[in-house]
Amino acid sequence: MLRVNLHNYQVATLFVVLLTVPLLLHRMTMTTLDSESEDERPKPKRQEGGKAVTANNKKTAEEPAIAWEVVPAVDYVEGTLAELKPATLCACAKCGTTSLYQELFLIVQGKSFKSMKNYSGPPWVQDLWYKELWTNIHAKRKTDWSNFKNQDSFALIRDPKERIVSAWKSKVTCDGNKEITGHKMFVPQLLELAGPSNITARTDKGWPCLDLSDYLAVLSQIHAQGKEGSLNRHFLPQHLGCFKNAPPSMWTVVTTISDPTALCSLDFVVSRSANMSNTHDDCQRGITKTHSTSELTYNFTRADEDILDRITSKEYEMLGPYLAAKKTESDSDSLH
Numbered sequence: 001m002l003r004v005n006l007h008n009y010q011v012a013t014l015f016v017v018l019l020t021v022p023l024l025l026h027r028m029t030m031t032t033l034d035s036e037s038e039d040e041r042p043k044p045k046r047q048e049g050g051k052a053v054t055a056n057n058k059k060t061a062e063e064p065a066i067a068w069e070v071v072p073a074v075d076y077v078e079g080t081l082a083e084l085k086p087a088t089l090c091a092c093a094k095c096g097t098t099s100l101y102q103e104l105f106l107i108v109q110g111k112s113f114k115s116m117k118n119y120s121g122p123p124w125v126q127d128l129w130y131k132e133l134w135t136n137i138h139a140k141r142k143t144d145w146s147n148f149k150n151q152d153s154f155a156l157i158r159d160p161k162e163r164i165v166s167a168w169k170s171k172v173t174c175d176g177n178k179e180i181t182g183h184k185m186f187v188p189q190l191l192e193l194a195g196p197s198n199i200t201a202r203t204d205k206g207w208p209c210l211d212l213s214d215y216l217a218v219l220s221q222i223h224a225q226g227k228e229g230s231l232n233r234h235f236l237p238q239h240l241g242c243f244k245n246a247p248p249s250m251w252t253v254v255t256t257i258s259d260p261t262a263l264c265s266l267d268f269v270v271s272r273s274a275n276m277s278n279t280h281d282d283c284q285r286g287i288t289k290t291h292s293t294s295e296l297t298y299n300f301t302r303a304d305e306d307i308l309d310r311i312t313s314k315e316y317e318m319l320g321p322y323l324a325a326k327k328t329e330s331d332s333d334s335l336h
Contacts (some may be wrong), residue, residue, distance in 0.1 A: 026051060066090060066233055066241050068128050069142040070270065071149075073135065083273045084108060088142055088251075089128075090242035091156035093234040094166045096257030100156055101125045103263055107270060108136050145245045152252040154269040155242045156262075157319055160312035164219070165212070165298065167234045174209035183207045193230060194221040212298060216307045223311045234237050237311075239318045247318070254322045 008084075067090035089104070091097040102125055105113040113125055114131075123130040128139035158166075169175070169187045187201050187208040197215055201208035210218065219235065222228055229240050248254045253265040300308070317322075 015104070028041060058150075065142050065145075066092070066236075066243055067155075068139045069144040070128065070137050070139045073138050079208050083271045084137070085270065085272050087270045088148060088151050088153040089269070092163070092236070093240050094157065094163045094170065095156045095158040095238075097126050098124075099257060100266070101122065101128070103266060104270070105134075107267055109134070110136075123314070140309075142245075148250065150248050151270040153246075153250075154253045154266055155248065155251045155255075155257055157238055157242070157248075157322060158258075159323055160315040160319070161308050163238075164216075164235070164308065164312065168210070168212055168215045171234055172210045172215055174205065174211050177205065179205075179207040184208055186234070189232060190215075190218050190222070190235070193227055194218045195225065197221060213301060213304055216304050216311075219311055220307045228311070238315050243318060248322055256323070300327050 017098070034056065067088055069086070069088055071086045072084040091100050102113040105111075105125060119133065121127075121134065125133070128134050129135070129141075131138075144147045171180065171182045172181070182209060187210055190210070191197070191199070191201060199210075199214050199221075201210055203209075222231065228237055231237075233241065242251075252269055257263055259265075
């Protein structure tokens with residue numbers, strides 16, 4: 001009798017085990033899936049800017065554009081914001097963003113940014129999402145481009161070669177005897193993105209930095225590997241920034257910080273009362289430059305010039321007509 005009971009017990013135990021194991025395996029599988037990174041997990045297709053996005057292009061396609069979508073705040077004070085309208089604004093880093101957004105602050109807030117003497121960033125004036133500073137508008141990074149044609153838009157550009165050298169001087173240069181904010185972040189990032197190389201950062205000044213020729217060589221390696229889309233926004237080519245989702249021809253205004261009509265153009269894009277015709281003959285209110293752009297006098301080697309030509313070719317192909325037009329207008333204005 002004991003033998004029968006023991007046998008029955010063993011059969012029952014085996015039956016329970018057989019039922020339990022599949023459940024445990026299922027739970028382990030789900031736990032493993034939950035612990036995977038977002039890039040490793042399969043994702044369904046979704047729509048972005050009217051185009052299907054899949055897991056294969058997720059890393060680049062899901063990166064938010066550097067453009068801002070700006071609308072009047074819902075809790076605005078009557079009479080203060082009656083003239084503002086929704087708009088898309090974009091400015092590449094090292095194109096004059098500080099100056100641009102200080103002028104925008106005056107338009108939408110009704111007072112000079114410099115009058116905010118008790119305010120010090122971060123967040124900076126470029127951070128339009130910061131409600132304690134930008135109280136009269138609501139801004140978010142533009143990810144849905146389906147309504148782009150329904151709003152006026154403003155894009156600030158710069159000569160690509162000037163911008164690349166300006167980014168070097170601003171973020172990674174070895175010139176000077178004082179460390180620049182960002183050295184310890186930007187220099188390692190550039191070298192890591194470039195991959196194995198015989199170029200190393202200088203550290204003799206106590207912080208990592210790159211000489212101009214080394215910096216250009218690193219950028220050349222990054223472009224040669226097709227990684228320029230992963231560059232930090234200060235070095236990101238302009239055709240992959242503001243114009244990644246909409247070409248210049250679709251923007252209401254594409255201009256430079258030196259354009260004497262830039263401020264009026266900005267006013268027109270964000271304000272209902274501004275007249276676009278004023279941006280030509282009757283309006284010569286340029287944007288006051290916060291930082292100097294006259295630092296770009298360097299003796300380039302032939303190799304440096306070749307690299308600059310190569311890594312900026314796509315930008316000039318897209319922006320050349322707009323840069324040439326603004327240069328012609330500026331030259332014409334200087335004759336009067």
